[in-house]
Amino acid sequence: MHAPPDHFLLFRSSPYPYLVMAPDLTIIDANDAYLRSVRRTKEQIVGLYVFDAFPENPDDAGSTNIAEVKASLETAMATKRPHTTPFLRYSVPVETETGTVFQERFWNAVHTPALRDDGSVAFVYQNAIDVTDLYRFDRRTQSAAVALGGSAIARTDEFNRAQMHEAMMRVVKDERGHLRNLFNQAPGFVAVLTGADHVFEMANESYYQLVGHRELIGKPVWQALPEVRGQGFEERLAQVYTTGEAWKTYGMRLNVQREANGPTEERFIDLSYQAYRAEDGSILGIFAQGYDVTEAHDAREAERESTDRLNEGLLAAKMVVWDWDMATDELYLSENASQVLGLQSNSRGFVDSHVHPQDRSTLDEARARALAQQSRFEVTVRFVRPDNGALIWIDVRGRVRCDTAGAAYAVRGIAIDISERVHAEEELRKADRRKDEFLAMLAHELRNPLAPISTAAEVLRFAGTNPERVRATSEIILRQVKHMTNLIDDLLDVSRVTRGLIELDEECLDVESIVQAAVEQARPLLDARGHVLSLHFSSVKATVSGDRTRLVQTLSNLLNNAAKYTPQGGRIALTVEVDAGKVRISVQDNGIGIEPALLPHLFDLFTQGRRTSDRAQGGLGLGLALVRSLLTMHGGTIETRSEGTDMGSIFVITLPCMAQLAPPHLADAEPAPAPVAPLRIMVVDDNRDAGQSLATLLHACGHAVLVAADGREALALAASSQFDAFILDIGLPGMNGYELARHIRSEPAHAQAILIALTGYSQAHDRVLSKGAGFAHHLVKPVVLAELEQALRGAVR
Secondary structure (H helix, E strand, O other), rough: OOOOOOHHHHHHHHHOOOEOOOOOOOOEEEEEHHHHOOOOOOHHHOOOOOOHHOOOOOOOHHHHHHHHHHHHHHHHHHHHHOOOEEEEEEOOEEEEEEEEEEEEEEEEEEEEEEEEOOEEEEEEEEEEOOOOOHHEOOOOOOOEEEEHHHHHHHHHOOOOHHHHHHHHHHOOOOOOOOOOHHOOOOOEEEEEEOOOOOOOEEEEEEHHHOOOOOOOOOHHHHHHOHHHHHHHHHHHHHHHHHHOOOEEEEEEEOOOOOOOOOOEEEEEEEEEEEEEEEEEEEEEEEEEEEEEOOOHHHHHHHHHHHHHHHHHHHHHHOOOEEEEEEEOEEEOOOOOOHHOOOOOOOOOHHHHHOOOOHHHHHHHHHHHHHHHHHHHEEEEEEEEEOOOOOEEEEEEEEEEEEOOOOOOOEEEEEEEEEEHHHHHHHHHHHHHHHHHHHHHHHHHHHHHHHHHHHHHHHHHHHHHOOHHHHHHHHHHHHHHHHHHHHHHHHHHHHHHHOOOOOOOOHHHHHHHHHHHHHHHHHHHHHHHOOEEEEEOOOOOOOOOEEEHHHHHHHHHHHHHHHHOEEEEEEEEEEEEEEEOOOOEEEEEEEEOOOOOOOHHOOOOOOOOOOOOOOOOOOOOOHHHHHHHHHHOOOOOOOOOOOOOOOOEEEEEEEEEEEEOOOOOOOOOOOOOOOOOOOOOOEEEEOHHHHHHHHHHHHHHHHOEEEOOOOHHHHHHHHHHHOOOOEOOOOOOOOHHHHHHHHHHHHHHOOOEEEEEEEEOOOOOOHHHHHHOOOOOOOOOOOHHHOOOOOOOHOOOO
């Protein structure tokens, strides 16, 4: 049985130099090989702090690299793992006849910690191989290089070959590790491709992060990255490999599958391909290097999008951002300045010169006040665009900017084109004035018929049994009520047209029949004012598609206007022409004419020409606005011309023409309707006077009538009597007319009675509601007796 090995003997006999140090770097021991390499004895160094035993060279601190040795020792003890310093310049002191000198030495050192059972460091070994003979040091450049020349080889007998091999392997291994670390830690992605198939030889960590951690090494690029094929990279690789010319691009799109079986992601890269060659110049492969710039690309895109949105917002708001540099007197304008303000120059003087002369002092004063107070200013001025000479209104706002010393050096602000707002405000003011004028006119026009109605009512109180006086007074009331009804109908028509509630009942119409019907409606006013009306029809009969009632209303409105605005005994001509698929109907008069300033606004709501002293008929300024709206609904137009005051006027309607119409069939005249048989009627209206007056009228027509003021009273009367007809107001208190109609209709005793709605509600949906409630007729106040009698003919006794 052999004795256990004597480790101390092995330590002393080893050809490799070892130095042993305590954790505080006090030298504990050194073997013979170490002592020979540093030319010291054990007595000279044991017990000393290592850097006292091997002090710094006072004449050349760089030749004794204490910091690097100390860092290596501390790293080894901290990590509890060996730490290698492959090349270390460290001169050692040598005693000579002339004294201590420092000899230039180069070392390859490994520091290895020796650990106790508990893991703490007991001591640390230094294995330092003297590699001075392998290097030569250039003092001018302070750099060392491997010396493989004859002198190095000649001294190999003096240098242990095993130690030399060990040292060289350490150097090579460390350099490779160093290069690999540099390769992996490169800030960009790097890959080395070899051969015409571009096989991956190397790829760093950044490359794997870009394409995903998949198998690359040893695979052709299109086998390793199949999803990248077809994106333009293969052509560039082939070009570089064939020509040897480098290629680079910036911000190129790359769709790559970064996770196995995952979706492709869009990335953006800066990329360069560089050929690398053999010693004979032949191309071995391609060095691919670049950066993943996706985040920067997205940031640029976001910034561009933000800038675009800002520019679009500025343009939409007609806003220009400006900065005035007081030192250079230059204005720096946002890109949309040419579009918003027509500006190309940045000179403040040039810009100021295009401010309206009457507003320049206003701008100068506001700006000067802000500069003096180091505050803000806001002013509205007129501005003449340099590009087209247009006058616009701009809202100019600015804020003075000061440096750290408090001195003003610039002004930043905005200029907004507010022309549309200014014009809109002016139009609103005009519309408000027209509204006020209209309300005053409405009050006047409604009072006009109310005066004779009131007087006629007083006359009836004293008429007694004089039938002629009663008849004449009644006719006055009827005429004035009809006039008031026409005014209200105009208001309702305009309201319905402007809200799109008018529906046309279109049919094929003979133009001449429309003209004749309109003339018939206007004839009373024409005759009353003594006008001469001449009609001129085209030899070609034509038809149009439209609503007969609305077209007659349109044309009669023009004839009535001509009659109103033409002095007594005037001449009015209506002409119909057919040409090129169009029907033109013109109404011309020799009346008071139209002022030039009024022509552009003639078809606006509430617009009227001047009134004459002999003008008997009023109006609300709604007629022509209604005419234009109705014609537009028919696909037609209207235009007007006048040479000026007292020069007459002409209105021309144009409508699309249809095919010629066959001669109209004249129906046999219907016989006059027979009188309505006496009926039992209930009138329900919460307006006592309205209900009682209607009852009086129906009594005069031979009917038996009872009056109720609300739904409850009506149902009580209906329960005690039989009625042939019920005339109900809709807006009743408590129970409205619709509910009352349903109650009445549910009673068997009145199942055959006719229900008539008599109300101020006249719109289409009101008629739908009344029909749904069971009403047979829907009449609008004030009722026309003939219409009421026609509705009562359906009652069954």
